[in-house]
Amino acid sequence: MARFDVVVVGLGATGSAALYQLARRGFHVAGIERFLPGHSQGSSHGETRIIRLGYFEHPSYVPLLRRSYQLWRELEADSGRKLMRITGILEIGMPVGPLVSGTLAAARQHDLPHEILDGAETMRRFPAFRIPRDFAGVLQPDGGFVAAETTVETLVELAGAAKAEIRTGVRVLSIAQEGQGVRIGTSDGDIEARCAVVAAGPWVMDLLPDLRAPLRATRELMAWFKPRDPAPFAPGHLPVFILESRHGMHYGFPMSPAGTVKIAKHHHRDETIYPDDPRRPVSELDETLIRSAIESHIPAANGPLAAAKTCVYTMTPDHDFIVDRLPGAPNVIVASPCSGHGFKFAPVMGEILADLATEGGTGHDISRFRLSRFS
Numbered sequence: 001m002a003r004f005d006v007v008v009v010g011l012g013a014t015g016s017a018a019l020y021q022l023a024r025r026g027f028h029v030a031g032i033e034r035f036l037p038g039h040s041q042g043s044s045h046g047e048t049r050i051i052r053l054g055y056f057e058h059p060s061y062v063p064l065l066r067r068s069y070q071l072w073r074e075l076e077a078d079s080g081r082k083l084m085r086i087t088g089i090l091e092i093g094m095p096v097g098p099l100v101s102g103t104l105a106a107a108r109q110h111d112l113p114h115e116i117l118d119g120a121e122t123m124r125r126f127p128a129f130r131i132p133r134d135f136a137g138v139l140q141p142d143g144g145f146v147a148a149e150t151t152v153e154t155l156v157e158l159a160g161a162a163k164a165e166i167r168t169g170v171r172v173l174s175i176a177q178e179g180q181g182v183r184i185g186t187s188d189g190d191i192e193a194r195c196a197v198v199a200a201g202p203w204v205m206d207l208l209p210d211l212r213a214p215l216r217a218t219r220e221l222m223a224w225f226k227p228r229d230p231a232p233f234a235p236g237h238l239p240v241f242i243l244e245s246r247h248g249m250h251y252g253f254p255m256s257p258a259g260t261v262k263i264a265k266h267h268h269r270d271e272t273i274y275p276d277d278p279r280r281p282v283s284e285l286d287e288t289l290i291r292s293a294i295e296s297h298i299p300a301a302n303g304p305l306a307a308a309k310t311c312v313y314t315m316t317p318d319h320d321f322i323v324d325r326l327p328g329a330p331n332v333i334v335a336s337p338c339s340g341h342g343f344k345f346a347p348v349m350g351e352i353l354a355d356l357a358t359e360g361g362t363g364h365d366i367s368r369f370r371l372s373r374f375s
């Protein structure tokens with residue numbers, strides 16, 4: 001039976017980053033993925049993901065983000081690939097709303113560069129938007145986006161080049177602590193390891209029935225529109241943006257090389273799904289939930305729908321991540337950095353998971369991500 005230092009289960013953004021960190025540190029590691037890296041069944045596909053520093057969700061994420069930015073740059077250097085585009089980020093909404101007030105709290109606490117624009121100035125500088133005058137915009141220069149599938153594929157390739165064993169098309173069926181190690185049952189036979197890192201996205205509930213966490217998988221949607229007026233969306237003219245309005249929280253990106261603008265609604269319908277069930281196809285209501293915000297606030301984008309894809313969030317009730325050891329199985333480390341905002345953290349999560357798997361602890365503050373908060 002094969003025996004490894006660490007086995008990483010699931011090669012989405014999180015698992016592939018952990019595998020790369022472990023392999024480059026010289027550990028004997030394997031990564032197991034039931035599909036192919038970059039696939040569209042989980043949470044890590046759809047061309048792009050926003051990256052930002054001043055974090056409306058909570059200021060305590062900022063130190064992790066600073067490290068993640070450093071590691072994104074290292075990953076670009078190691079791979080020779082451009083994975084990150086810095087466009088700035090514009091966050092728009094009522095000054096008292098969670099988006100604007102939360103971003104400002106994080107920016108002030110961590111002394112992050114930012115500009116506050118009133119509604120009129122936001123529209124003058126960024127003519128893509130039509131917003132009420134009592135809205136505000138917070139502009140941060142460090143925001144931007146990272147490549148989605150290309151990042152996962154790059155991490156897996158680099159891990160392979162650093163001698164990680166990569167098993168794709170293999171499904172993990174069971175994970176059990178055995179003595180001081182772990183036995184992993186797969187569709188291709190059993191494997192032993194000192195430690196398992198489980199980064200199985202929405203499937204984590206199936207794989208770890210003892211995980212006492214109230215996780216929920218939700219169906220999400222990303223849509224690409226052919227803008228009615230492309231000029232305000234041209235790269236260099238528009239940062240990535242998040243807009244909080246009576247229609248919900250929407251986010252979007254500058255125009256892609258294909259001439260489309262990607263816009264989506266965070267927590268699209270908040271609809272719980274089982275990740276292995278066939279995904280309900282994109283409906284008129286799905287489109288309306290995004291187009292209503294576009295009609296009201298981003299009218300220049302209001303052209304034909306060019307494409308739409310579903311994706312999955314793995315949600316915790318407090319929207320914070322889970323990164324912890326499985327209770328009763330200390331050699332099993334579980335990582336669910338999702339709740340719809342985990343991609344930008346992938347490189348730092350890889351570092352944290354490699355620390356936990358091989359050093360017993362990490363210098364990063366991950367106290368917010370403990371499982372015990374649910375007990």
Ligand SMILES: Cc1cc2nc3c(=O)[nH]c(=O)nc-3n(C[C@H](O)[C@H](O)[C@H](O)COP(=O)(O)OP(=O)(O)OC[C@H]3O[C@@H](n4cnc5c(N)ncnc54)[C@H](O)[C@@H]3O)c2cc1C
Pocket residue numbers: 009010011012013014015032033034035041042043044045046048049050051170171172173199200201202203204207220221222264311312313335336337338339340341342343344345
């Ligand atoms: C529409 C959408 C938009 C988002 N936007 C942003 C954003 O702008 N910025 C941001 O930072 N984050 C964003 N996120 C969140 C981010 O994409 C996720 O946090 C991140 O992709 C989670 O990656 P993961 O590796 O943990 O999970 P996944 O990508 O789901 O990967 C889990 C992997 O485990 C594999 N697996 C599962 N079970 C098994 C098994 N039994 N055996 C073998 N393999 C298994 C799966 O096949 C899968 O490849 C968004 C998410 C979505 C859905």
